[in-house]
Amino acid sequence: MRNPTKSAKKTAKTAPKTVGDRPHVSPLMPKKFANLPPIAGVRLATGEAGVRYKGRTDVMAAVFAPGTQVAGVFTKSKAPSAPVDWCRTALACGEARALVVNSGNANAFTGKAGFEGARDVAQSAAACVGCKASEVFLASTGVIGEPFPAGKVTKILDRLVREAAPGSWRAAAEAIMTTDTYPKLATASALIDDKKVTINGIAKGSGMIAPDMATMLSFVVTDARLPAGVLQELLSAGVRNSFNSITVDSDTSTSDTLLLFSTGKGAAHAPVTKANDKRLNDFKAKLNAVLLDLALQVVRDGEGMSKAIRVDVSGAEDDAAAKRIAFAIANSPLVKTAIAGSDANWGRVVMAVGKSGEAADRDRLTVRFGNVLVAEKGDRAKKYNEEAATKAVSGLEVTIAADIGLGKGRATVWTCDLTHGYIDINGSYRS
Amino acid sequence: MRNPTKSAKKTAKTAPKTVGDRPHVSPLMPKKFANLPPIAGVRLATGEAGVRYKGRTDVMAAVFAPGTQVAGVFTKSKAPSAPVDWCRTALACGEARALVVNSGNANAFTGKAGFEGARDVAQSAAACVGCKASEVFLASTGVIGEPFPAGKVTKILDRLVREAAPGSWRAAAEAIMTTDTYPKLATASALIDDKKVTINGIAKGSGMIAPDMATMLSFVVTDARLPAGVLQELLSAGVRNSFNSITVDSDTSTSDTLLLFSTGKGAAHAPVTKANDKRLNDFKAKLNAVLLDLALQVVRDGEGMSKAIRVDVSGAEDDAAAKRIAFAIANSPLVKTAIAGSDANWGRVVMAVGKSGEAADRDRLTVRFGNVLVAEKGDRAKKYNEEAATKAVSGLEVTIAADIGLGKGRATVWTCDLTHGYIDINGSYRS
Numbered sequence: 063m064r065n066p067t068k069s070a071k072k073t074a075k076t077a078p079k080t081v082g083d084r085p086h087v088s089p090l091m092p093k094k095f096a097n098l099p100p101i102a103g104v105r106l107a108t109g110e111a112g113v114r115y116k117g118r119t120d121v122m123a124a125v126f127a128p129g130t131q132v133a134g135v136f137t138k139s140k141a142p143s144a145p146v147d148w149c150r151t152a153l154a155c156g157e158a159r160a161l162v163v164n165s166g167n168a169n170a171f172t173g174k175a176g177f178e179g180a181r182d183v184a185q186s187a188a189a190c191v192g193c194k195a196s197e198v199f200l201a202s203t204g205v206i207g208e209p210f211p212a213g214k215v216t217k218i219l220d221r222l223v224r225e226a227a228p229g230s231w232r233a234a235a236e237a238i239m240t241t242d243t244y245p246k247l248a249t250a251s252a253l254i255d256d257k258k259v260t261i262n263g264i265a266k267g268s269g270m271i272a273p274d275m276a277t278m279l280s281f282v283v284t285d286a287r288l289p290a291g292v293l294q295e296l297l298s299a300g301v302r303n304s305f306n307s308i309t310v311d312s313d314t315s316t317s318d319t320l321l322l323f324s325t326g327k328g329a330a331h332a333p334v335t336k337a338n339d340k341r342l343n344d345f346k347a348k349l350n351a352v353l354l355d356l357a358l359q360v361v362r363d364g365e366g367m368s369k370a371i372r373v374d375v376s377g378a379e380d381d382a383a384a385k386r387i388a389f390a391i392a393n394s395p396l397v398k399t400a401i402a403g404s405d406a407n408w409g410r411v412v413m414a415v416g417k418s419g420e421a422a423d424r425d426r427l428t429v430r431f432g433n434v435l436v437a438e439k440g441d442r443a444k445k446y447n448e449e450a451a452t453k454a455v456s457g458l459e460v461t462i463a464a465d466i467g468l469g470k471g472r473a474t475v476w477t478c479d480l481t482h483g484y485i486d487i488n489g490s491y492r493s
Numbered sequence: 494m495r496n497p498t499k500s501a502k503k504t505a506k507t508a509p510k511t512v513g514d515r516p517h518v519s520p521l522m523p524k525k526f527a528n529l530p531p532i533a534g535v536r537l538a539t540g541e542a543g544v545r546y547k548g549r550t551d552v553m554a555a556v557f558a559p560g561t562q563v564a565g566v567f568t569k570s571k572a573p574s575a576p577v578d579w580c581r582t583a584l585a586c587g588e589a590r591a592l593v594v595n596s597g598n599a600n601a602f603t604g605k606a607g608f609e610g611a612r613d614v615a616q617s618a619a620a621c622v623g624c625k626a627s628e629v630f631l632a633s634t635g636v637i638g639e640p641f642p643a644g645k646v647t648k649i650l651d652r653l654v655r656e657a658a659p660g661s662w663r664a665a666a667e668a669i670m671t672t673d674t675y676p677k678l679a680t681a682s683a684l685i686d687d688k689k690v691t692i693n694g695i696a697k698g699s700g701m702i703a704p705d706m707a708t709m710l711s712f713v714v715t716d717a718r719l720p721a722g723v724l725q726e727l728l729s730a731g732v733r734n735s736f737n738s739i740t741v742d743s744d745t746s747t748s749d750t751l752l753l754f755s756t757g758k759g760a761a762h763a764p765v766t767k768a769n770d771k772r773l774n775d776f777k778a779k780l781n782a783v784l785l786d787l788a789l790q791v792v793r794d795g796e797g798m799s800k801a802i803r804v805d806v807s808g809a810e811d812d813a814a815a816k817r818i819a820f821a822i823a824n825s826p827l828v829k830t831a832i833a834g835s836d837a838n839w840g841r842v843v844m845a846v847g848k849s850g851e852a853a854d855r856d857r858l859t860v861r862f863g864n865v866l867v868a869e870k871g872d873r874a875k876k877y878n879e880e881a882a883t884k885a886v887s888g889l890e891v892t893i894a895a896d897i898g899l900g901k902g903r904a905t906v907w908t909c910d911l912t913h914g915y916i917d918i919n920g921s922y923r924s
Contacts, residue, residue, distance in 0.1 A: 141847030141855040171843045171855065173872025206840025207873050316844055395826070395911075396919055403920030409637025412602045413747055416572030424572040424602065441604025442638050480826075481920075485913050488827055489834030 087243035089458055090362040090370050096247040098262045100228030102285045103127035103325025107226040108237040111214040114166025114204055119237035121215055123222040124161040124281070125191055130325045132158035132199065133293035135301050137318035143170035144180040144210070145200035146317060152184075152196045156290030158323055159193035161281060162200055162219065163238050165266070169202040169210040170316040179212035186216035190223040201279050201319045203240055203266065235264040238279055241487060242266050243363055248355040252286075252348035254341055257329035259286040261345075263352045267360040278305065280320045280356055285328025286345060295337035296349055297322045304353035307385070307475045308361040309392050322349075361476045366483020370476065371401055374463040377428075378471030383420040385473035390418035391462060398480035401460050406451035408436040415464055426467030431455050518674035520889055521793040521801050527678040529693045531659030533716045534558035534756025538657040539668040542645040545597025545635055550668035552646055554653040555592040555712070556622055561756045563589035563630065564724035566732050568749035574601035575611040575641070576631035577748060583615075583627045587721030589754055590624035591654075592712060593631055593646065594669050596697070600633040600641040601747040610643035617647040621654040632710050632750045634671055634697065666695040669710055672918060673697050674794055679786040683717075683779035686772055688760040690717040694783045698791040709736065711751045711787055716759025717776060726768035727780055728753045735784035738816070738906045739792040740823050753780075792907045797914020801907065802832055805894040808859075809902030814851040816904035821849035822893060829911035832891050837882035839867040846895055857898030862886050 104126050108119040134153050136146050152158075162183055169176050184198040191198070202210065235245035246265040251258050267278035288296075297320065305320060334342060362370050373391045378384035391397055391414040400407040408429050415422050425440035432454035435443045454460070460479075535557050539550040565584050567577050583589075593614055600607045615629040622629070633641065666676035677696040682689050698709035719727075728751065736751060765773060793801045804822045809815035822828055822845040831838040842860050846853050856871035863885035866874045885891070891910075 137847075139844065139847035140849075140851075140853040141843050141858065168840075171840060171868060171871060171873070173856075173870060175872070206838075206843060207868065209873070316840075316847055395915070399916055399919035402916070405920065409599075409602060409747075412572050412637060413570065416568075416570035416747055418571075420571075422571040425604075427572070437602060437638065439604065440602060441606070442602070442640070480916065482913050482916050484826070485830055485833070485911065485916060488830035489836065489912075 088363045088367060091244040092359070095232060095245060096249050098231035098247055098249045099260060101260050101262050101283050101325065101328070103130060103327030104283050104323070105226035105228055106230040106234045107222040108230065108233045109218045109222050111164065111218050113164050113211060113214055119233065120165045121218060121222065122163050122234040122237040123187065123219065123226060124234070124283070125223055125226045126159050126161075126323060127325050127327050128159065130158045130323055131156060131288060131290040131293055132321060132323050133290055133297045134319065134321045135297055137316060139316045141171060141316050143168050143202060143317040144172060144176040145169055145202045146319060147177065148180045148184060148200050149319060149321070152199060155196050157197055158199055159197040160187045160191045160199070160223070161321065161323070162187050162198065162215065163279065163281070164202050164215055165238050165240050166204040167202055167208050167210050168204045168206050168317050170206040172207065172210050176210050179210040182212040183215050183219070186219050187223070190220050199321055201317065203238065203279055203317055206316060231262055231264060235266070238264070238266040240266065241365055246356055246359040246363070248352045248359070250348040250352050252345040254286055254334065254345050255331040257331040259284055259328045259331070259345065261349055261352050263356050265356040265360055267363070278318045278360060280305065281323070282321070282349070282352060283323045283325065285325050287326030287328070287331065288324040288334055292334060292337045293322050293324055296342070296346060300346070300350045300353045304350065304357040307473070308357050309389060309475065309477050358476060361478055364478035365487045366481045366485070367478035368481050368483070369401055369457070369479045370459045371398070371478060372459070372461045373475050373477065374461065375466065376463070376472045377466040377468055378473070379421050379469045380471040381473055382471070384471035385475065387415055387418045387420050387422070387464065387466065388473045388475040390414045391464065392475045392477035395480055397462070398477070401455055402479035402481045404452060404456040406431055406436065406448065406455050408451070411462055411464060412437060415466070421468055422466055423468060428465040428467065430463040432461050519794045519798060521798070522675040523790070526663060526676060527680050529662035529678055529680045530691060532691050532693050532714050532756065532759070534561060534758030535714050535754070536657035536659055537661040537665045538653040539661065539664045540649045540653050542595065542649050544595050544642060544645055550664065551597050552593065552595045552649060552653065553665040553668040554618065554650065554657060555665070555714070556654055556657045557589050557591065557754060558756050558758050559590065561589045561754055562587060562719060562721040562724055563752060563754050564721055564728045565750065565752045566728055568747060570747045572602060572747050574599050574633060574748040575603060575607040576600055576633045577750060578608065579611045579615060579631050580750060580752070583630060586627050588628055589630055590628040591618045591622045591630070592752065592754070593618050593629065593650065594710065594712070595633050595646050596669050596671050597635040598633055598639050598641050599635045599637050599748050601637040603638065603641050607641050610641040613643040614646050614650070617650050618654070621651050630752055632748065634669065634710055634748055637747060662693055662695060666697070669695070669697040671697065672796055677787055677790040677794070679783045679790070681779040681783050683776040685717055685765065685776055686762040688762040690715055690759045690762070690776065692780055692783050694787050696787040696791055698794075709749045709791060711736065712754070713752070713780070713783060714754045714756065716756050718757030718759075718762065719755040719765055723765060723768045724753050724755055727773070727777060731777070731781045731784045735781065735788040738904070739788050740820060740906065740908050789907060792909055795909035796918045797912045797916070798909035799912050799914070800832055800888070800910045801890045802829070802909060803890070803892045803905065803907050805892065805905050806897065807894070807903045808897040808899055809904070810852050810900045811902040812904055813902070815902035816906065818846055818849040818851050818853070818895065818897065819904045819906040821845045822895065823906045823908035826911055828893070829908070832886055833910035833912045835883060835887040837862055837867065837879065837886050839882070842893055842895060843868060846897070852899055853897055854899065859896040859898065861894040863892050
């Protein structure tokens, strides 16, 4: 059950038209975007503040019902953005009444003025909503180090809060895009105590973890009634095999933010006070599915990507070792360029396993492209067939599997190839 | 004294003509190659074995005087090539009579047949020279996983050993090139006990550490008379701030090999038995200079590079932390693409410092491009000037300096930018 949510599974067969401000769109753009139902207890609005872009929305605001609980996970960067600092502090209270997100400027490495700008936005939103500033959550994505024009955002906040309405998830997802070529949406319903609750999520990101454009943001809202502590446990666990298992370019954003809100305004279910409560099993599974769906949408929109790559590692000493090996493969520029060129250059996979630093034994290593065995026992596979191997790396979706042959550790990570498009996008992003 | 050897310091002003089998040459190709003098006790020869390339030399052999001492450092890959395995074993004896290097095939991940091929080459060379196979050192560079055609190499060995002559260093450096756009040569003379000795070195590598093409190889020979143990100490220390301080693409080769030979046939100096003998101070300095010169030549020929980048980190907790931060900057695809585009995107440097995992404090961090201060105290520099910053990243050589503001740790690493050329070269290397 890799992707069991309602987001579109099929990809466009013909070149889709342009979305956003990038000339081309990912060949793996979903053929149809998920249609997210309204969620009781949250209203959304978007607007054009002109932070950086012209002629498109660049601010989205969400207004939550009183008592909405919140949890979050953030970048591990030692140079986090002002909104990340703000959210970490606000999270200590555990309640949320509003979320304000802008694209075009990351408000990162902007010093005291950047902090004050973030606070201005929070205070302004709090005044409009009628709540404490600490109940306002913030995220900003765009260029690092540019002075943050807080006034442009605060100027339209009053209108946004007044106009906020249920639905509009698609518009919200579009307003937070930067180099994304498509909006990222996912939804699922789950049962708690036979009561149906809904989970909606949106995300933005095109380099997964990248400094000033592909910064990953994601916001997930449910109408279930779950306390902040439970939400946090679910989110910290759920991120491991979703957002923390993808990479586009190995660069870590200053702004990565994933927030999970629980409005408690859906079908009434009995209180749940512990994350390991069995009544949450279905909810957990569906939440994890939404997170994975959004994470995969991010990586399938990797900057300049032409192919999605799945890396399965098995037989490592333990799961952590497997994940490090998988990331060594997924982050290798030489593996990624080979896949871009449909070159079945399995020697580069061997190289990446060898450089991971994890225990590996050349003579026990097995490598597959798709179902095609290409290397085994320290040598090219006996029945190696160049044509079959090339075919296995020629499609839009490529799977690389490496069995280390030492233990039971397993991990899967997702990435994309490295193409001229990445160089184009990143050689002149600011200009 | 960054580069105090006799290799050419100036780079060509006009586009130099093609060298090797790549259509373009690095803009930082030395204007003039170092002219290496003959070294007593070593004879060189090159030949066309047709391992992979046609119409160019692809094997070089060196024959050493009896009693020649040897030391080596190798890739840390868990999947080393057959020649690396061979050399590690041979090194235990500490004496060398011959070196055989081929380009076009790395003899890596080639299983039992690969080991036997390496042994065949060593035994064949030993028979021609009249020595033990364990006194023959080997290196192979090229595609991983292709069956190694040992017979093509052994077939011409007899002739090479017969024809080997002093001099011919330039031809030797050319025979070991793969995607290199120019041969890498350096020489220096040093005094031991007022006796002049010579150090000659050659290298190949275009991705520094890369799996099947840019595999780094380097061979350094001196006519000084130094025991293997001393050589090994000098080499292990010398590699730290030279070959272990460069990166092109963060990928680690299965074949990286650096060997240091001491023939003892130069001007007779009194025996030296300890690496910390003061009489070796000048020799150490000159050896380190040759190693750094060769390492910089490798990185200045990085695949597809258009600019050389020097990264200076200061103020880190300790030197090791500084080096990890420097490599986080030097390996960041986003930093490298920004420099390629002459984009003074210092936010990406902040991002890279933040993701390094080392202690850093946003509010103490200072970043410079060349002499231009761009960021300080958690904010854009007060006197930030976009024009000056852009100019600082627009030349052929760019320096990025980050002061962490926490301690006294320092490190310098060298890299190159990431361009369309890298994608071109690596998207279809095998075809």
